[in-house]
Structures are given as structure tokens and as C-alpha cells.
Amino acid sequence: MPPSSTAVRKTVEAYLGRHPGERDALAELLGALDRPVDTTARTTLPEHVTCSAVVIDRQGRVLHIRHRATGGLILAPGGYIEPQDRTLLAAAVREVTEEAGIPPDALCLTRQLLGSPIDIDVHGIDASPSKGEPAHRHYDVRYAFYLSGEEPPTIALQDEEVSGAQ
Template sequence: MPPVRSHIRELVTAYLDRHPEEVTALVPLSSALDAAEGPTARTPLPAHITCSAVVIDHVGRVLLVRHNASGGLLLATGGHVESDDATLMATALRAVHEETGIPPALLRQTTAFCHEPADIDVRAIDANPAKGEPAHHHYDFRFVFHLVPDFVDTTVQAEEVAATFWLPLDQVPSPTLREKLLAAPWGAEPEPVNASAVIHDAAGRYLLHLRDQREGIWEPVAGTTTTRYSAPLSHQALVLNMSEETRGKSDQLRDMVGGEIPATAQVWVDQRNRAVRIRLSLDIPGSVSSITTLTLTELGRPVKVTVPTAEGAEESDTALSG
């Protein structure tokens, strides 16, 4: 399913908290979020949302591509939101993979921007009579990622991209993006404070960004040595793929506690980068306390999971793929 409106509103609100001077320019975007047709579809006019991935390597260069459809302009990789993109960041990650061949596993979020866009650009798009499209605008959400390896080969999507280029931050063509990248609190290289993991599902959709637990990071699980990662679970990740009814209850719970629901996700990863244990912890003092742990002992084979229940509730077994 495409990104839900609440997810987009949260990103816009966080962005405007950092850049209140752009409120007026983004008023039409806020209005579009209330329109009958979703703002991520290609058809809503006079404007809709697109997403870009700004990839920065270890020496502080930005990956740009020469898009065929742009008349030769140098742009960050990006494009329209597809129906399978669960979040706007997932759109950006899919686009950089499709256009340059760089998989999501070789990218990680930056400490400067985390899961929020570094820039939301309002871009005028000329009319395209061949496609029956009048002139309109794109609200381009630009997400920033660090390249994990020192070097990576790129393979362009020839029908979309003519070539790739790595340029210094101060040569980024977009003035608004360039200004924000140059002002961001980082050096040329990612700061090696903790190991981190960007978690995706099998379709490459972004789910969660985890950091290592420095105390007792190495521990055996199911007979293998693992690395334990942990992070607060954002509301965006917590409600991902929930039904509208369940998401509504989660929103009510968030309002009740006056902020993010205090949920923590932990993942134990073996040396072959397979998740062997997953744990979700929820602790609201005086209300709800829950810890759910899933250990996969037969990796790649069907497993049977007994779901722990509260006293008086019925137990149920659920078949999962490990």
C-alpha cells in the first residue's frame, strides 16, 4: 500500500519545525493532503509528491544522475511514488536502486536528518502534450543517505538515466538542497559512533533504522553468534501495514501518552546478516507493559510460534516462515 497521509503529515510537520520560513511555500502541499485523491498518485493536479535519494560517499561527494527526461539536467535519483512503497523514504531507496543499481543494503541514514527529508523542493514541471499532462508542480521530498562502502560501481537504467556523477556538496545544482547539506552537522565521512542497520522487507521497503547495543553486543542465539541491534520504534514504523482501525487505536494511544508510544525494537543478526531473534517491548506505566520475542531456530524453514497471552486469554499457534 502507498504511504498513508498521517505518515506524510508527520514528515511535513517535522520539516516545517526545522524550516518555518517555508510554511507559505508548502501551504498547497498541506491542502493536497486533505484532497480526495491521495497526494502520492501521479494524477492529482496541479501538484503531487515525488521523492529523491541524496547519496553521499565517504569523501563528501553527492551522487547525481543525468536524467533523460530532464533535458540533461543533473539531479538526485528519484521519481514518483509506486503503490508498493510503504513510506516516502522507501520510494527514494527504490529509485536509487533502479536508476543506479545501488541496493538499499549499501546505504544508511544520516545522523543529521535520520528518516526526515533534508529538503522539500517545489519544482515546476512543463506540460507534456504527448502524455496529455498539463503544466504542474512536484513536491519533491529529498532524503539523505550515507554510502556504506568506500566505493561502489553504478549501473544506470539506460531508459531513464544517461550517466552518473559524484560532485562535492558545494557543487550540488539545487540551491535549497545545497544550502541545507552545507549547513548540516557532519564531517566528510560518517561518524563511526555505533554500528547501525537499516531494516527492509523482502521488497526493499524501508522499515526501521537500528543501532547496536554496545553492552553485550555479541551474544549467542539459537547456537550462533549474533549482533544485537536496538532502537526506539517510531510511530511511523509501529503502525506500518496496520489496518486503518488498528492504526486509529494506536493514534489514540499516542495522544493519551502525549507523544511517541514508548516501544522498542531489538533484532539479533547473525554473521550471514539473517535475523535470528526479534523482540518488541512496550511499556506505558500504569497502563500497558508487554514484551514479545520471536526466535527463529530453523532459518529458511517453516516454524511454529506460540503467541504469549494475558491471563485468561486463549493461546493460538501461528505458522510463519523463518
């Protein structure tokens, strides 16, 4: 069962406690959380929540992958929340595992945030007639992880969604 609107609101409000200047940018998301809709569902329009994982190695390098769905944009691993994701954090971990093949036990949360998002990015998504989707907004909840091992794990890209990594 995906996170409830109450759980998403709690995450957003905690984030806004650290970044109060972003309240206006997230006002529409807060309004959507007051409506009886599942803001984590891909079909909820004109906006919905997605999750990403910012993966940092011991040298301070950040993993970026080339997403096919975005026309090849280079972004952090991430995507839609699935029904089996119990939390937003779990969705971010699942996405990095699916897209880059990095197992959950290779990831450590940052001490400073203890599992709180480092960013909530608001960005527009172009219409996709082939998917029957109109233009809409993503509220991408981004979590930071350090790699736990001395050596970075082998990257195993999910071919249908990802075309490269750096």
C-alpha cells in the first residue's frame, strides 16, 4: 500500500520546516494533499508525487542515469511510486535498485537528515499522447544516500528505462 496523503504531508511539512522559503512552490501539492485523491498515483492529474535517490560514493561523486522516458535527460535514479512502496523513502530505494542495480544493503542514509528528503523538486512533464497523458507536474521527493562499501557496486542498468550512467 503506497504512502497515505497524511504520510506524504508529514514528509512535506518536515521538509518545509527546514526550507520555509519553498512553501509557495509546494502550495499546490499541499492543496492536492487536502483533496480525496492519491497524490502518489501516476494517474492523479494535474500533479503527482515521484521519488528519486541521489547516490553519493566515497569520493563525493553522484550517480546520474540517462532516462529513456525523458528523451535522454541525465538525472538521479527515480520514478513513480508503486503500490508496494510503503513509504516515499522505500520508493526511492526501489527505483535505484531497479534502474541501476544497486542493492538496498549497499545504501546508507545520510546522518544529517536521517531519511528526510534533501529536496522536493517541482517540474513540468510534457504531454505524452502515446501514453494518453496530458502535460502535468511532478513533485519529486529526493533522498540522499551514501554507498556503504569501499568500492562502488557494479551498475546494472534497466535497459527498458535507462540507456546509460555516469
